[in-house]
Amino acid sequence: MTRVVTLLLFLATGAAAEIDLIGEPLQGGLVRGHAPPGTTVMADGDELMVSADGQFLVGFGRDAEGPVQLEATLPDGRTWQQTLVPASREFDIQRIDGLPSEQVTPRPEVLKRIRDEASQARRARQNRADRTDWKDGFIWPASGPITGVYGSQRILNGQPRAPHWGLDIAAPTGTPVQAPAAGIITLTHPDMYFSGGTIFLDHGHGLISAFLHLSEILVEPGQRVAQGEMIGLIGATGRATGPHLDWRISLGDIRIDPALLLPDAPQ
16 A cells, blocks of 8 residues: 655744655655655755656665665755665565576577667666656556566576566456556567567656567557557567566666556456
8 A cells, every 4th residue: 555655844934845755665666756846856866857846756676775865955945854764575486497498598699689689678768758657656557367476586497587577467368458657658679589579668757667578569669658548469479488468667777566556456
């Protein structure tokens, strides 16, 4: 459940200016902030993007442990500070056997392709558009059983791999995928080595959704989509053992747990 924390900065005059933080600081979590327009906000010395109406985001990675120091300077020069300490979580271990050996340990001749595709994804995640499509919240991009969760470590054919960064929703091939929030399509690829049919959707401020293993892509780069608009069809392309949607969210280089942004699962 989302918690609203209201932090008050009491000024020398006795008046109070509010900075609101919405969301739990925890591993994989995303905290939304709102400050008076014109406020500058820093997180551990790095300046955050703040919208014209004072909206900003603070993300926490899967393994975040240390505190994050927020510092804000209001338009009149007065300052505010708050320390956020992310709560720890426990993550699952998943074992997946029976994958083709070349998908667990890629052949040398495909490594260049993998590096090129990873570079495309990194460039797409570097976008910092001054939009706040995320502020209206998120809906489920598809319906179906949850077969994979954020932060779980996968052991493929007995070999440990990096944590899983997405939320896996199983559904038959051809099941529609809808935009969980509005935004701009920044990347489409029909067949990446690992993720197959792939879409990146930029929600603004560096908050980007990725949709993997699609059987069909229904949008183009540069296209604006509304929340709930169909963008693709579920498939089993790339490295997948069956048809499902792998939905991931990142804030810059920080991987966010999509499940934490959603209402209860649809019936």
